[in-house]
Amino acid sequence: CHLKKRFELLLERVVCFPSQRLQLGQAALLVEDFSTAIVHFQAALAHSQTLTPEQQAEALYQLGVASFRDGRFDEAVAAFDRLLTEYEWGETAVYFYLARAHTALGDQTAAITAYQTYLQVNPDMAAYVNPRLAELYLALGEVDSALAALEAALAAPAHRLTHIAIRRQLAQFYLDSGNYAAAISQYDAIREMAVTENTQGEMTYLAGTAELMAGNTEAAYARYLTGITSYPRAYKSYLGLIALVEAGIPVDMFQRGLVDFYAKAYQPAIAAFRAYIEANPETYRADAHLYLAWSYEAIGDLPTALAELADYGRAHPPEALIETAKMYARAGDWTAAIDGYEQYLATYPEGRDAPFAAWWSAALAERMGEIQTAVSRYERLANAYGWHQDAPEALFRAGWLAYNNGDTDTAIHLWQRAAQNYPQADYGAAGLVWLLKVLPARLAETAVSPTATLTITPTLTPTTTAPVTSTFSSPAETFVLPNLEELYAQSRRQAFQLRNTGYYGLRAQDLAHGREPFVTAVPPNLPHDPAAGQAEAEAWLRQWLGLSPNTDVRTLSPELAENPRLKIGQKLWQAGLFEEAKRELEAVRLSVNDDPLLTYQLALYFRDLGLYRSSILAAVNLLTLSGETVFTAPRFIGRLAYPVYYANLIMPLANSYGFHPLLQFALVRQESLFESFARSGAAAQGLSQVIPDTGAYIARQLQWPDYENEDLYRPYVGLTFGAFYLAQQLQAFDGHVHAALAAYNAGPGNAARWYSQAGGEIDQFVEVVDFAETRLYIERIYAGFAIYRYLYGGE
Secondary structure (H helix, E strand, C coil), rough: CCCCHHHHHHHHCCCCCHHHHHHHHHHHHHHCCCHHHHHHHHHHHHHHHCCHHHHHHHHHHHHHHHHHHHCHHHHHHHHHHHHHHHHCCCCCCHHHHHHHHHHHHHHHHHHHHHHHHHHHHHHHHHHHHHHHHHHHHHHHCHHHHHHHHHHHHHHCCCCHHHHHHHHHHHHHHHHHCCCCHHHHHHHHHHHHCCCCHHHHHHHHHHHHHHHHHCCCCCHHHHHHHHHHHHCCCHHHHHHHHHHHHHHCCCCCCCHHHHHHHHHCCHHHHHHHHHHHHHHHHHHHCCHHHHHHHHHHHCCHHHHHHHHHHHHHCCHHHHHHHHHHHHHHHHHCCCCHHHHHHHHHHHHCCCCCCCCHHHHHHHHHHHHHCCCCHHHHHHHHHHHHHHCCCCHHHHHHHHHHHHHHHHCCCHHHHHHHHHHCCCCCCHHHHHHHHHHHHHHHHHHHHHCCCCCCCCCCCCCCCCCCCEEECCCCCCCCEEECEEEEHHHHHHHHHHHHHEEEECCHHHHHHHHCCCCCCCCCCCCCCCCCCCCCCHHHHHHHHHHHHHCCCCHHHHHHHHHHHHCCCHHHHHHHHHCHHHHHHHHHHHHHHHCCCCCCHHHHHHHHHHHCCCCHHHHHHHHHHHHHHHHHCCCCCCCCHHHHHHHCCCCHHHHHHHHHCCCCCHHHHHHHHHHCCCCCCCCCCCCCCCCEEEHHHHHHHHHHHHHCCCCHHHHHHHHHHHHHHHHHHHHHHHHHHHCCCHHHHHHHHHHHHHHHHHHHHHCCCCHHHHHHHCCCCHHHHHHHHHHHHHHHHHCCCCC
């Protein structure tokens, strides 16, 4: 019997006071368990004599909202009508809901009336109401009213993307009615508002098409030519090019080749670039050869592609050398690619791409299994280009390869360099992690034991042992390892003092403290009072900003309270238009991103509104502006950045499935930033970002009744499904959290492959994960768990 059915059966036996029913209904509505919310609201209203008139009205309003969001539109209309008839209700969002419910029921006239009533009280919402009115008018055949509504919408304040959507509607309306000049005007306006080349090119092409429909052939071709010249990457520019070619209109051959290339029409691109070079043998652009090379590569003609790169090299030798090496690498000829990178380094050791060439010469040697060569070349990069961002990782990677090839002393030497030279870099901390893991075993091998206790003191000058010759260096190159016992103590001291809050920094601290990953012996201590620590945090904020002790820092400043976009965003949220609301409110947040005080106020405002993602982003930005971390800032600020929303669901789920609740908090924060309506590019949905196929599988396992894919956006469904799937992966991988998270993100098959490679060892597992996204996923949830443990775990 699945959890939901058990809950509903239990609910039937519970006797509650109406006020308790109202509270239970509100809690169920918050997690979008609409059917349960409806049961509670109906029960409260059935015995409402103990409720105040305000509570009765609230119950009716929320019953209407729950019914609407559950698709029970007739019941929603009945609840809203009763509310408006029997009570004085000041929340005008009821009319927005009522209009949408009437629309769903096909009653356009009633919907228009409700929208108009709402608009009378909220004229600033015209950009969001009038397009809906226009659709209703068109359904009734009232074309003039529809046009007037759209034009009024365009005159109202709204987010740029909302105005673009309105202009698209207007343009289509004008096209359908034969007013081509008006349609072109809208396309031109959108092009001016657009920020991407794709949209700019699309609008240019659509304007040209409208000119053709109007019979203005020359104007149309001029538009198409503008698209080709100004927006060659836009696919619509390619359609304009086709139209020009078919009409016999001359087109600049280089631009023609460029448009073809970006549209992946490689054969026409080759022909165009060839014609361009032949027509301009003395003055042609050298990058025509580069585009020809890429085009030939795309159709599988590698020899000709390389020949074109050789021609390109006559004008740009360094760039051609790098491009040739890249092309060989893409073709799988790693030996030739390495030769190209080595030639670049020999010829242009100070060239712009020298660190890039050094890295890939090492990385490809590693792929080919030439480990000694790879270690030497990674170390070469760090020696020659120590200033480059890849230098810390190069040292770490060299140490990792040496260690796995049995040369522990070389690994220790390289990791020590990474840790000492780049103490704040992630891969400096990674070197520290592996020193803390490897040194105890190495000490045991030499019969030297680490000190039992550690007093944190200034770093001692290490004593030395005999010189050690690196397996991977030339015989003349030697290094001297410090005393291993002292190096271990020094590494622990450095780990204790790290301010790096990334994965490796926190992992090093856990190792130094002897803490197991994803483990805390203390039950989570979730504050019952959301204002706990707020006074302390606000005193810190006043001191930081130089404000007087009595300054009110939590109430929205007039600059925010009177911001039209914030007002519109709040109204959209109240009307259940969450995506549109987020767009408006995020614009407000970004506009004050450099102001710590306003950022703090928005973090509180968004939290109270329920726009959790924006609240978290504001809190994180506040930490960035202050230069503090979650470990050094007041805990109240840290808890805004790492909140425990939906604890009433997550705590019992974690207890039921046998994992620590802080793990699910960290997972949900990483997956969605607690945004229930989040959707990823891979179609993952909801708080736990479950993909449709996995959601259907979990629904079958739980025997979830009447399951639909859209249910994943409901918090009580998304969290339950996420908890089930996480528990299943933990069980499959013997409680190995790293592997379970990898399975959650990349699938059980990939996780099993990495688990086998790592032999179940935690830190080995992270290093063998070869999906960048999955590795980052594990690292961020590890860091998130450590932060949640600090903020809520009592440590």
